[in-house]
Amino acid sequence: MTTDTMTIREMCDAFEVTPRTLRFYEAKELLSPIREGQKRLFTKRDRARLKLILRGKRFGFSLEEIRQLLDLYHMDDTQVTQLSRTYDLARKHLAEMEAQRAELDQAIAELKAQMEWGAEQIARRQKQAAG
Amino acid sequence: MTTDTMTIREMCDAFEVTPRTLRFYEAKELLSPIREGQKRLFTKRDRARLKLILRGKRFGFSLEEIRQLLDLYHMDDTQVTQLSRTYDLARKHLAEMEAQRAELDQAIAELKAQMEWGAEQIARRQKQAAG
DNA sequence: AGCATAGATGACGTTTACGTAAATGGAACG
């Protein structure tokens, strides 16, 4: 019978965000913590969503894009009626992410090549200095 | 003896950005087109950098971060004196990108799992409707 | 010479994603 909910401060500590950020996300309907009187209590669902929100941000998605995609990850019974539409959106999102991975792979390869070039230059200069 | 430079409009068409964007990037010292009288002429170097800028944006980097990283990709002789510092920065950048790739892989895997769950639900409902 | 077209240069506006400050409300503690 653990609480299973977290206060705003616990959330902030756990995810390294500010209270303002969490309230802002709630205002934008990305999160929907329950209330105990005045105070917000963040559920497991909120935590799962926040994790996805922060991940999405690191991938360069806007909050609005993220909002539209969040439902993909928690498709529950209430959503099953529109499931095929959601599924379609998910396919597009997946394609985007795989494209991004391909681009990221290329970027990594290019950077590595540049670094090898740089390493050669360093080696050349050291040899020169020693010669 | 091809021109090897592009006008602002050619750049805009090629990269799908607006003139404002290119001027903004110049003001932020991300690009440095040469001048023919008044007019800007974008060189091959500018095009290479713009490509990296847009890529960086898709990965969620800010323009300021991108500015600091751009030199990694065009390390020329003038930079060789500070090459080891640059090299160090490049290593960090590479580590970040590889971390991001790992996260992206996980995100893709999770989304795929969700989609399979969704597909099962659809199948179940179809069976139910037919039964 | 007249005019269209392209680009340049300010300057102000806008959106996103929060930061920050002020006023308020409970709960807890000595």
Add this chain to the structure above:
DNA sequence: CGTTCCATTTACGTAAACGTCATCTATGCT
């Protein structure tokens, strides 16, 4: 009971990344 500590609400502020005029200039037709 006063104070301290959280948290809430409201509201204004801000940095980043451009958009959107308005105005000016240069260039090329005709």
